Amino acid sequence: MSRILIIEDEQDLAGLVEYNLRAAGFETETANTGAGGLAKARAQPPDLVLLDLMLPDIAGGEVLRMLKQDPELRKTAVIIVSAKGQESDRVQGLELGADDYVVKPFSVRELLLRVKAVLRRSDAEEGPAAVLSAGDISLDTSRHQVRVKGEEVVLTALEFRLLRTLLERSDRVQTREVLLSDVWGIQAEIHTRTVDTHIKRLREKLGPAGDIIETVRGVGYKLSPQQ
Ligand code: CA
Numbered sequence: 001m002s003r004i005l006i007i008e009d010e011q012d013l014a015g016l017v018e019y020n021l022r023a024a025g026f027e028t029e030t031a032n033t034g035a036g037g038l039a040k041a042r043a044q045p046p047d048l049v050l051l052d053l054m055l056p057d058i059a060g061g062e063v064l065r066m067l068k069q070d071p072e073l074r075k076t077a078v079i080i081v082s083a084k085g086q087e088s089d090r091v092q093g094l095e096l097g098a099d100d101y102v103v104k105p106f107s108v109r110e111l112l113l114r115v116k117a118v119l120r121r122s123d124a125e126e127g128p129a130a131v132l133s134a135g136d137i138s139l140d141t142s143r144h145q146v147r148v149k150g151e152e153v154v155l156t157a158l159e160f161r162l163l164r165t166l167l168e169r170s171d172r173v174q175t176r177e178v179l180l181s182d183v184w185g186i187q188a189e190i191h192t193r194t195v196d197t198h199i200k201r202l203r204e205k206l207g208p209a210g211d212i213i214e215t216v217r218g219v220g221y222k223l224s225p226q227q
Pocket residue numbers: 008009010052053054055
């Protein structure tokens with residue numbers, strides 16, 4: 001049975017979500033502040049966190065950042081639940097490592113579907129190990145681990161997806177638009193700098209091994225293991 005932690009300061013909404021999750025067979029816990037939510041997550045790591053962005057004490061984005069920095073919790077699935085439906089908020093949430101984003105008001109049915117989909121995805125990632133490698137970089141898809149010359153490099157969920165996508169499509173140029181759509185799930189051309197920013201950060205984290213990510217001027221990026 002999966003445990004879900006609901007971090008939400010609107011009592012009525014938290015109650016409604018909790019009621020429905022329990023009816024669907026989930027174990028739940030609720031916290032009405034960011035600090036309370038972090039404490040509960042640390043006391044007993046949940047399988048998934050439903051995280052409101054507008055909390056009375058710590059901003060939800062900060063809670064997410066702290067979850068992702070905690071070695072025990074960084075692989076916990078997170079769905080942001082927020083009234084902030086702007087695409088920039090969505091992008092920011094996903095950049096911070098959230099798995100999905102649900103905009104208020106939402107239907108309980110939709111939320112349940114998203115919860116199940118995210119949990120299914122994290123289960124699948126625990127399946128048989130597949131290691132993708134190029135140059136000094138190796139990426140373990142099931143353990144969500146990246147190593148450079150055997151040393152672990154800690155990446156955000158988004159950087160991980162970006163690197164995985166590049167590795168899976170080695171030697172093939174990926175346009176910014178394709179990366180945005182496949183890594184970020186966004187169909188738009190306005191955020192193309194987002195891709196550049198993340199590629200830059202990913203290269204920095206990978207050190208000299210990151211040189212195999214080539215910039216294809218005016219087009220996008222390509223991972224070239226032969227360099
Ligand atoms: Ca709130």
